[in-house]
Every structure is written in C-alpha cells, then in structure tokens.
Amino acid sequence: MGFSRDEEKDLKLNKNKTIVVALAGNPNSGKTSLFNELVGANQKVGNWAGVTIEKYEGIVKYKGYDIKMVDLPGTYSLTAYSPEEVLARHFIIEEKPDVVINVLDGTNIERNLYLTSQLMELKANILIALNMYDEVEKSGNIINIKLLQQLLGSHIIPTSAVKKTGITSLLDHVIRVYTGDIIIAKNKLTYSVRLEEGIERIVEVLNTQEELKARYVLRWLAIKLLEYDQEIYKLVKEYPVWIRVEQIILNIIELLKIDKSEDSETIIAEDRNAFIRGAIKETVIFKEIKRKSVTEWIDTILINRVLGLPIFMLIMWMVFQFTFALGEWPMKWIESIFHYIGNIAIGVIPPGIIRSIIVDAVISGVGGVIVFLPNILLLFIALSFLEGTGYMARAAFVVDKIMHKMGLHGKSFLPMITGFGCSIPAIMATRTLKNRSDRLVTMMIIPFMSCGAKLPVYVLLISAFFKPSVAGNVLFGIYLFGVFVAVVSAKLLKTAMFKCESEPFVMELPPYRLPTMKSILFQARYKAEMYLRKAGTIILGASILIWFASNYPVNSQLNQTYNQEIEKIVQTTTYDKEVKEKMVHKIQLEKESKNLEHSFSGMAGKLVEPIIRPLGFDWRTGVAIIMGLAAKEVVVSTLGTIYSIGEVSGESVDLAKKLQDDPHFTTATALSLMVFVLLYIPCIATMSVFKKESGSWKLIGIYSAYAMSVAWIASFIVYRASIFLGLGS
Secondary structure: OOOOHHHHHHHHHHHOOEEEEEEEEOOOOOHHHHHHHHHOOOEEEEEOOOOOOEEEEEEEEEOOEEEEEEEOOOOOOOOOOOHHHHHHHHHHHHHOOOEEEEEEEHHHHHHHHHHHHHHHHOOOOEEEEEEOHHHHHHHOOEEOHHHHHHHHOOOEEEOEOOOOEOHHHHHHHHHHHHHOOOOOOOOOOOOOHHHHHHHHHHHHHHOOOHHHHHHOOHHHHHHHHHOOOHHHHHHHHOOOOHHHHHHHHHHHHHHHHHHHOOOHHHHHHHHHHHHHHHHHHHHEEOOOOOOOOHHHHHHHHHOOOOOHHHHHHHHHHHHHHHHHHHHHHHHHHHHHHHHHHHHHHHHHOOOOHHHHHHHHHHHHHHHHHHOOHHHHHHHHHHHHHHHHHOHHHHHHHHHHHHHHHOOOOHHHHHHHHHOOOOHHHHHHHHHHOOOHHHHHHHHHHHHHOOOHHHHHHHHHHHHHHOOHHHHHHHHHHHHHHHHHHHHHHHHHHHHHOOOOOOOOOOOOOOOOOOOOHHHHHHHHHHHHHHHHHHHHHHHHHHHHHHHHHHHOOOOHHHHHHHHHHHHHHHHOOOOOHHHHHHHHHHHHHHHHHHHHHHOHHHHHHHHHHHHHHHHOOOHHHHHHHHHOOOOOOHHHHHHHHHHHOOOOOOOOOOHHHHHHHOOOOOHHHHHHHHHHHHHOOOOHHHHHHHHHHHOOHHHHHHHHHHHHHHHHHHHHHHHHHHHHOOOOO
C-alpha cells in the first residue's frame, strides 16, 4: 500500500525527531564561529575515531527537534591529500547526515565555491550559509542570491556569526530540508563532453556491483577515479568490476591526452573552476576598489620586509607579559585556597599514612599543578585571539624567509606555533606538508616549542627566583630559546639526514577579523577542561606513585637510630623547652631527608645523579625529570610531593619558597632546569603519536638521542654561564 508525500512526511516526523547536520567549509570561512553561535554552550569536544583531530558537536533544540550539529574539519576540497579532507568526506558519505550546511565566506566566495562544487557531486542535502554577509554588504559587492541558488541547486541563507543574523532562518531551512518541504535540485555541474562520456561508461560498469550501488554515489566514484584518488582506487579494487573499470580509465586518459594533452585530474579541476567563474560572473557584481582595503593597509606594516619580524617578536613578547602579569593574582588566590585545604586536612585527619597521602601527594602534588591554571588559560586566550584575527597566517608568512634558510618554509611554522599549545595536534598538523622530508624534520623540532604542559614548570621557577618586573621577559626568553633551538636543529637535520628540496610555500592570507568572544572563551574552556582532566588522572596517579616511591621501603634501622637520638634530647635536662623543640625539629628533618634518599625515588634519583650533576641538579630533580616523561606538569607535582615530605610543622609553605630555601637550588639551577624541561624528550603520548606519524622505531631512537643530547648540552652551557655571571648562589 503506497503513501502520499504528506503521509510519508508525517511518518518520518513521528519516527525520528533528531536531525543530524554536518557543517562543512574552508578554513577562515567563519564555520566554527557559526557553529558556536548555533549550539552555544551545548557542545562537547572529543577526537574523531582513530585520529587525534578534534571533533566538535552539539545539540540545538528548535521547534520540537533535536538538531545535532557536527563541525567537520575545515578543508579547501574533498580530495584525499590530508586526513581532514578524508575525514570530512567520509562522514558525509558513510554517516549520511540529514543536512549538510556548506559555510561560505561571502567576501571570498569564488575560492570557497570549489568545495561546494565537490559537495554537489555527493548528492547530499546541501544548504549554503553565505557567512560574513554583513562584510559583503559593507564592501558594496552585490550578490544575486536567487540566481546563485538556481545555479548551485541549493538554498542560500545569508548569515553573520558576528552580528548573529540569519541563525533562525538557517535552522528553519534545516527543518524544511529534513521534512521534504525543500527539494534539493539535481547537480548542475557538468564536465567536457569527453569526460562526461567517460564518467557515464564508468558509472554503467559500477552499476553492476550492488554493494557499491547501495553505499555510494556512483557518479562521484567515477569522478574520483578519474582524479586518481588513491582512497577510491583502493576501494574499487576490492570488487570484481575493477578489471573493466581500470580499462575504461586507461582508455579515457589516452583519449584526453590526444584531445587536450592534459590528464583527467587537471581537466576536472579546470572544468570546476570554469563553472565557478561562470556562476560568479552571472551572480556577483564587485564594487570597483580604488583605494586599499583595511586588510591591505594593515598588511603593509605587519608583513613588511623590515618591520614584519620585529613586530611579530613584539607581539609574542606582549603575549607572555600578559600571561605572567595577569595570571599572578588568580594564581595566588588558588594557592591560598590549597594552603587552606591542606591546613584543614592536617587538623582533621589524624597523623598516619592516609593524612600523608592526602596532604603530601594529592594536595601538594595535584594542587601544585592546578595553581598554574590561570596562566594556561591566559596563554590560550591570547593565542586563540591572534589566530582568530588572521594574524597567525601572517606570522608564518613573515618567518618564511628565515625558515627557507633553515631548509624548511613558512608552512612548517604553523605546526610549530600549534606546538605552543600541545605537541600532539602540532605533529598531526604536519600532514599538510606533502614533502616527507619536510614533515619528518618539522615533527622532530616541534617538541622544542614550549607546549602548555611546560608552562607550570617555568612559572614555578620564575616566580621563585626572579623579580616580578622581569618575570615576563624570562618567560618570553625561554619560549624564544625553544624557537631558536628548533630552527637551528632544522638546518642541522636537513643538512645531515633529510637532504631534499622543500616544496614551494603558498598560503592564503585571510582578511583581518575580530574573533567572537564566545569562540575564544570556548577554546579556553576546552583547554582548561583538558588540563584539569589531566590533573585528575595522570598527575594524581603520578603524585600518589611518587609519594609511595618516596616513603618506601621503610628503613627500620635508620628510623630507630634517629628516634633514639630524639629520645635522648627529650629526656635531657640540659636544654630548655624551646631549644629542645628546635633540636628535635632539625633531627626530624634530617631523618626524613635520609629516608627519602634510601627510598625508591632516592634510588632512581641517585642512579641518574652522576649524569645530571654537571647541570646543577641533585637526585630530587632527577626524580622529577624522570617522572616528567609521563607529562611535563608532573615535574611540578613531583617536586611538590618530594619537598612536602619531611614537613613536620602544621603550617604548609608553598613550593616556590621551599625551592628558595634549598641551598642546592639556585637561580642557575632554575635556568638550567627550565632549559632541560624545554628540550628533553616530550611526554609518552607525544612520542606515541610521533611513532604513528613517522612509522619508524629507528627515527624514534634517533630523535630521542638527539633531544637528550641537545637538552644536556644546552643546560650545561646555561648553568655554567649563569654561575659565571654570579647566579649560582
């Protein structure tokens, strides 16, 4: 029994009230800002299955529907050149979202329509969000939206994430497409006669394979085969039809060479661009610009040959001044809270193992890391702001000349800047470099960039040994030193191991825009959640492990000797009460110190102490360095745990003060430790991603040996130079 269209629509609505929507668009199209405006705070972040690319999704409750928005990675096309492109098209093809919102930058519409032309071939239910429409109107350009809709076969909704316009209309259109009120038109993009004949022949053969017919758009498969798409080649080769399909492809390629002396991939790209140029010519009237735009005026200064690099250095210096100066007060407040919690725990919990674990491990270890959350947040806010304005693309352009001298190019600098946040996504970002030699060299120097996990170590040591007036300069200096080591290492590695010409550097410079506060704060919130999650898992576990390793094995004979000495002082009548207490306290501290030396932590520290002693480190610092392989924040929590053990008074003292009071820990030691933490092997998670991306245990070994050697040599030089300058006391 058949149903009318309205009856079918009613059945669909009753069956499912959840609409899955994918957002696809170019980088810098405002796609993520629009996503944030659509879903607000109702979003969650994770990773796509099998990769470390971040996945953003959220739910919009609108007119009785749960609209699930999925923000796909920004891509310029749907080829198989990068994991972002493969991931975006895989989601559309395999997951089959109910609606695909293609976000276009209205101010750069011709460039953005190339992705649209590829989405059209997937026969997805496409809606086009013509974003930044307020800027289009301001520029004086006129877009005939009604005619452009007819040419593209999709409804177009003018939007502005910044002005919050078009949001409701976009959601209304999503529901109308889902319910069938809007029918998506047939693909209007066609290719040259010879190509179309070839596509039809391939589709005819593929049509005999039922599984392919059921899962894929056969015309799209045919086009991708003619574009030499390796992922699609692998797919179709699994089926018996491949023998016939391959022969057709070879025949088409030969015919095209005779006709045009070009390959099918080039002709397809040219035909797409011809369609886009024609659509633009018919629908867009560009206002004649007789004077420079604001972006062009700003670029004359920011990417100037002479001024560009000094301005970049000044901006980064201001970022670190901002991070340290503004983060000082909230850092003190959090520190006071943890001191208060620690004192309560000491007063409430009776002396023993439980109190020691809670006070010495959890509060001193984990609390000592959470204290630096304001600095982490401020750094990410600053970097997100710079990226959102479009300045980071300029930074890569500015350093391109220097990077070329080192054997790389400005495109490698973008993953390096990402490394200021975390080395894992930075290493993943090297996939955009098509030259394997460039990729491997960039991957090997990224860990020299100071990731967010190293920031707590710097802040701790700087606040302990440097005046607030110079703190921001020291922080900037350590980050700058990491960049210096990275570029010098790039030159060395390119000369010695990876001799290969770099690919040309071509990069789109987006217009300057003021990023939305919502987008910046969301990024900061997400990073804070990641940091706190790590504090509650890896760092908590490491702190308890360090506490155990620092308290065991118990040396009964040593304890007995010191206890007897304490008993003698208590029973003697020679000293008054105050003198006795001071003497007992001194012996108690000595006892705890000796116990630490004979513990598992002490043994590990003593084992590496001969190697690190020339750098100004003792066995306690050695333990912190070893534990820092789990996560660099653990260096702080380890020092917090170790220096808290032996604290026999009820009044806890912050870690910075304890380091100041340690005669073995000087300003020279602090500088040396910062340099070592900056340069030595990164965390285990980063190393695992490095292995996955490089595919070689040999490269892991080479990199590890190189990083440890560079860290030791640099720390040695810094330590000796600091002592020479009188900073060793």
